[in-house]
Amino acid sequence: MLPEDIPTVRVTGRYLTLDGRPLAGRVVWRAPSLLTFPAADVILGGPTTVQLDATGAFSVELPATDAPDMNPTGWSYQVAEQLAGVANRPPYHVLLPAESPEVDIDDLAPTDPTTPTYVAVRGDSAYEVAVEAGFEGTVEQWLTSLVGPRGATGDTGQTGAPGLDAYEVAVADGYSGTRTQWLTSLVGPRGERGEQGEQGVAGAPGVVQSVNGISEADVVLDAADVGAVPITAPGAPGGVAQLDDGGKVRAEQLPAGSGGGAVASVNGQTGDVVLDAAAVGAATADHTHTAAQVGALAASARAAANGVASLDAAARVPISQMPTAVGRNEWTPQSLGFAAWSCDPYTVANPVPKYLKPQRLFFVGFNITEPTTVNRIVLFSRGYGGVTTNRYRGGIYRENGTKVVESAAAALTMAGQEAGSMPAMQTNHIGAVPLSIASTVLAPGRYWAAWSLVTGGTADFAFFHVQNESPIATANFWMPGTPFARAWYLEGQANAALPATVSQTAADARADHDIPIMALANV
Incomplete structure (x- = not known):
């Protein structure tokens, strides 16, 4: 860990393949020479190598390149990216000023293949340039000075042609139905019924004016008036079926040929029919099925060669069933x-x-x-x-x-x-x-x-x-x-x-x- 009085910059980054898989490798940071910090009584030197983790990411904390009382000054880091399976680009240089204590490498690294190196140097802002040129005032005052007077109102433009209505826009986008069909398509499914509201205040008692739309002194309602089936309809032609004591339609009310009445045959057998397993295409009671017959894998396939992997108590494949831990294209x-x-x-x-x-x-x-x-x-x-x-x-x-x-x-x-x-x-x-x-x-x-x-x-x-x-x-x-x-x-x-x-x-x-x-x- 570096002394606390040396300002540092934390650099982070992540490297992935084009299809999103983490890259493996390392990033090497080199200062041009030994760095002396008299106030901290320390000399720093040598390269700093940062290995990428399992997600392709890294994080490293380095001395700022503009640290006070540092000797030498005016230098930059040389960065070398050594990634497995990726052609290494030439090393490039970056500055890590203390004013940015955290920075990502993708904000520093060059992306133009014709630019071999790149140094991230903060330039003056537009306001700082204005101050150097003589402007006196705050940032807000300078921003206000950039707003000029309002210009004259221009002539009114010509009225455009009428636009397409919504149905015509839908047809232009490929809809092939009629306008009525299109309007029907705009109606979504009926929503869920809402909760019942509170009961209102009871009204004053009055005289019945009508019953089911009938306004007479002596109202008499029949089955049709109340949406009911006439009492004469059960069992009558054009009426409704009657149910027996078991809640089933009576046999005499079933259509001809519907299977009502006595059984004529069972599986092609007549008389006193006795069915066995073979007669109904079933296995005998003592028949034992194999895993293959029921479309399953045998229990012996678990954790066996050319079988299937088992899971441990944490629902993970045990390390003993994983391939030998040999990395791809790297030294192990x-x-x-x-x-x-x-x-x-x-x-x-x-x-x-x-x-x-x-x-x-x-x-x-x-x-x-x-x-x-x-x-x-x-x-x-x-x-x-x-x-x-x-x-x-x-x-x-x-x-x-x-x-x-x-x-x-x-x-x-x-x-x-x-x-x-x-x-x-x-x-x-x-x-x-x-x-x-x-x-x-x-x-x-x-x-x-x-x-x-x-x-x-x-x-x-x-x-x-x-x-x-x-x-x-x-x-x-x-x-x-x-x-x-x-x-x-x-x-x-x-x-x-x-x-x-x-x-x-x-x-x-x-x-x-x-x-x-x-x-x-x-x-």
């Missing part, structure tokens, strides 16, 4: 023969060798996302060893501190000696040094790989590392509630077996060291 541990690694050495800025301290037990964190078989612990090293009297031990621990597997004490050959290594690797002893362990299947979870030089001198063996310039290794960075130290060590470990359990919160746990680069393999 599997691309180089490893099963997992603590970090990609390619992303480490200027790794230099550091000697192993005898009997210091290093721990480096691994995130295992699927069942993984391993039989080697690998250290990226510059081995001055190959000394047969030296002995090394390694092991793997679970996140709860319990030991999973441990190697025997072993002498190792120098790094970089395998066939196919570059001459400089062979000469300088640079490369992967594997330490054998029993073949072990690691279930998904977080683990530590441990490594120790149990016997030997302080200048017998060196490893390449991720630099640490803080009392606590920078790898130990997590959200509250999920503590897992990815880099730490224990001093004074004996030459015998590794401890059965370890704890990152132990009183003798330390993290003020340069972090080894390690991997796991299965060969």
Whole structure:
């Protein structure tokens, strides 16, 4: 984190493919040289690399290019976009003035292919230009001065031709029906009936004036007057059907040939008909159907090869049923023969060798996302060893501190000696040094790989590392509630077996060291 008195600018951005899928890659920011901030007693330097996340987005906070008391001044950032599957455009330069503490990269990056670089420089506003030219007054006064006097009223134009009515406009747009049909089409469906209103105040009593439209002294209503069926209609020609005690139409009132009366046959059988399953095309009571017969998949297809994926308790596909985690067109541990690694050495800025301290037990964190078989612990090293009297031990621990597997004490050959290594690797002893362990299947979870030089001198063996310039290794960075130290060590470990359990919160746990680069393999 930068000192608080250095003004910074947060730059965000997001990269997608043309069809909306997130791109993978990184954005590299470079200052032209070391930046000195005397007031903060700090010197900043080196490139800043920002990896794109799973959504193709990034966010980075950088010193403003116009920070006060900074040396040198008058410089800009060089931006290099390194995106997987996208032809890299040439690096370009941008300014990040402190007056804009947050900015998106799409407001800075060049889009014209004929413009190789672009620097976002804020120009003077029109009002500022006017002030520089001698205008005196506020912004509001300057805006008012831009409004001129109202011009003379122009002549009235000629009356236009009558426009089309709505039906004619609809016909012009393709409607093919008559005007009546068009008017009918404008009526929407009847809305839902509204809630009943409150009952009004009762009126004064009076004399009946009419009943169902009949105004006579002695009103007599028949069935037609009240919209009813005459009492003589049930069972009469042209009337209505009568129902029996079971609520069914009487057989004598059914039309001829409608099936009323006795059954003549059942499924082509007459007499005392007895139907079995075969007679009605049904299966017998003891018949067992297969999944294929009912258009289903067998239960054995769940989580089986060429079957279907199962879901866990959270309705997600388990990681064990996902394809091997190999990225597309990018370097992964599997691309180089490893099963997992603590970090990609390619992303480490200027790794230099550091000697192993005898009997210091290093721990480096691994995130295992699927069942993984391993039989080697690998250290990226510059081995001055190959000394047969030296002995090394390694092991793997679970996140709860319990030991999973441990190697025997072993002498190792120098790094970089395998066939196919570059001459400089062979000469300088640079490369992967594997330490054998029993073949072990690691279930998904977080683990530590441990490594120790149990016997030997302080200048017998060196490893390449991720630099640490803080009392606590920078790898130990997590959200509250999920503590897992990815880099730490224990001093004074004996030459015998590794401890059965370890704890990152132990009183003798330390993290003020340069972090080894390690991997796991299965060969």
